[in-house]
Amino acid sequence: MATLPSAKPASSGDAARRPARKLAQYAPVSPAERSALDRLLRAKVQRIAAGVPLVEVGGAPGDILVVLDGWACRHRSGPNGRRHIVALHLPGDICDLSVFLMRAADSSVTALSDMRVAAIGRAALAAFTREQPRLTQSFWWDALSAASIQRQWLVRNTLGARERIAGLLCELAARLYAVGLATDAGFALPLTQYDLADACGMTSEHTNRTLRELRRDGLIGLEDGQLRLLDWDGLESLAGFDPAYLHFRTMRSEPVVEAGLPI
Amino acid sequence: MATLPSAKPASSGDAARRPARKLAQYAPVSPAERSALDRLLRAKVQRIAAGVPLVEVGGAPGDILVVLDGWACRHRSGPNGRRHIVALHLPGDICDLSVFLMRAADSSVTALSDMRVAAIGRAALAAFTREQPRLTQSFWWDALSAASIQRQWLVRNTLGARERIAGLLCELAARLYAVGLATDAGFALPLTQYDLADACGMTSEHTNRTLRELRRDGLIGLEDGQLRLLDWDGLESLAGFDPAYLHFRTMRSEPVVEAGLPI
């Protein structure tokens, strides 16, 4: 697991800790900051059932959402009416930090599994950003990381089918590992093959065949929603996976720059 | 030109006005704001020759760049070493607003034509954001628009070759129209077929054949770097182009919300 972050795998399944773990990928989180973050997230926690939309395209901006548990996807419809998944929101992810700036959502967000989500209102966020400059910076870094991931998806979807699937699985492993939801052995993958297909710009049939090939070649195992990483190095080199685009601190040995926010 | 913005086409070729025109797509720009913006942009103007890199992947963050004249592309290399263009920066575009937040650039930017670029330093931007809240908000809106465009590229690159090229040309027409660099008749397209190919995730040969088809079908003309929009409605319907994702004010009849920045 040469390129996976060096953070320890999950010692606790406590979903409320995941945002803090994610943000710790960008800058250290002190105990005081941890409890401030906990207060922010505890205020308005919602349970969302799989398949329920959280954001509708064209809708007015609502709260900022932080995923505590479960997965969601951001999607648009192509001219053919087909669903295109443009991003996956995993536990710990801040979904739509800049939502308050928007007039109308340009894409929808839908729960892919049962979820727990923390909603942050405008006033609460404004107060938080005044009081917690370093966490605020980490919030923005997470947004930058999301934009970088977006670019990576664009690049990845020009590759062959095996490379696409392998690359997405590597990315998911790294992102889940960072919040303690993956180990060297694998992780829970609550996606259907239709979801995977729409995220990789492929048909579900071809996704099915490609997964079979990856299984046949001993790279992965996939059963009962559990993805097993049987040959990480093989998967990584197949995908040409370089986690630098995730902008995680533990990926690189650089010292963390303690810079103030320009904005 | 049903969906093109209602702004008047270029009455002036003055490149220094383009950022203001672009920002006016998000919120009104008063004369005082215009001159403040002019002062910000006049401070450090650089000339860049075609082919010269403005940002190198992995490099340390520099200034924020605003394109005054000419085109640049943001690109990454795939595992096969091939160049993938993930964004095009046109005159008026703010390139990398959040550059001060980054530790290392995750993609490179290279001039595609001779350019004039305004560089904004950290201190100048900080002062500007304190003094010009509405322009600052428009800066952020431009960043949101760029992210939305990024998602659209992801969706577009799953379509067929003609749809991809047509969609990209529609987008470029709309974006250039907004800064007065396109008319109903067409616009200057300083891209080689290699550039177009790398932006659409295709080979240059296929791009060549696809352009030929679009010409044969009377949708476009392309000679001497001039793209002629011979059948806008045809191009638009072929691409399934809906400019809502550009988040331009003049595309939609909504009143502009005068909201303060949460951050």
Next chain:
DNA sequence: CGGCCGGTTGAGGACCGTCAACTGGCGTGG
């Protein structure tokens, strides 16, 4: 029990990439 959803498999063909070659224009250098 029937329907639906997710997964699986097969046959056929369209689309697009690869390889190869050739053109014309332009700048450079002999």
Next chain:
DNA sequence: CCACGCCAGTTGACGGTCCTCAACCGGCCG
């Protein structure tokens, strides 16, 4: 001055990848 090389554009043949259409299976739930 011409020769040469390079670059952008163009065209053709061929093959592989991936999509389309079609069918089938098992499990779950109404």
